[in-house]
Amino acid sequence: xxxxxxxxxxxxxxxxxxxxxxxxxxxxxxxxxxxxxxxxxxxxxxxxxxxxxxxxxxxxxxxxxxxxxxxxxxxxxxxxxxxxxxxxxxxxxxxxxxxxxxxxxxxxxxxxxxxxxxxxxxxxxxxxxxxxxxxxxxxxxxxxxxxxxxxxxxxxxxxxxxxxxxxxxxxxxxxxxxx
Numbered sequence: 743x744x745x746x747x748x749x750x751x752x753x754x755x756x757x758x759x760x761x762x763x764x765x766x767x768x769x770x771x772x773x774x775x776x777x778x779x780x781x782x783x784x785x786x787x788x789x790x791x792x793x794x795x796x797x798x799x800x801x802x803x804x805x806x807x808x809x810x811x812x813x814x815x816x817x818x819x820x821x822x823x824x825x826x827x828x829x830x831x832x833x834x835x836x837x838x839x840x841x842x843x844x845x846x847x848x849x850x851x852x853x854x855x856x857x858x859x860x861x862x863x864x865x866x867x868x869x870x871x872x873x874x875x876x877x878x879x880x881x882x883x884x885x886x887x888x889x890x891x892x893x894x895x896x897x898x899x900x901x902x903x904x905x906x907x908x909x910x911x912x913x914x915x916x917x918x919x920x921x
Contacts, residue, residue, distance in 0.1 A: 747841050749819045753846060754852060754875075756856045757855075758901065760779075762896070762901055762904050763821035766908060767819040773817065774821070775815075775818055784808065805826055810831075825882070842889050843908060846894065892912060894911075
């Protein structure tokens, strides 16, 4: 097996990027990073506060810098925020610096997982959750797919099953193909 590059998880909120990423990193004996968590640690405040004070544009600038820093580490699994792939610079650097895995979930599954979530700034501003999730999907799904080496569906699947499938495909086959 050749040396495996860094693994970057992309996809919308509610697909399990952080949870799957932690488990994947444990299985692969790698360090795990969550770009949203790293922003909060470096800024000393939560993401909602950044959105309130600096708006989405300010947050995206911080996110871009954090991702640019993290992708230069070795042997990591990185879970990005749901909107990270909306920034062209993030798409470019993620594609260039590692294996990009798009974790996909249907809109229905996302709605079920996000129905009680009160922490995400994008959801706090939404007056109609189903419409907001559908609109984000229409815009972001093509962005995710444009850089994904692999796509894995998380609908109704256990964390273990998804992690095992990623390891089997990415680690043991290590031949990226576009989906």
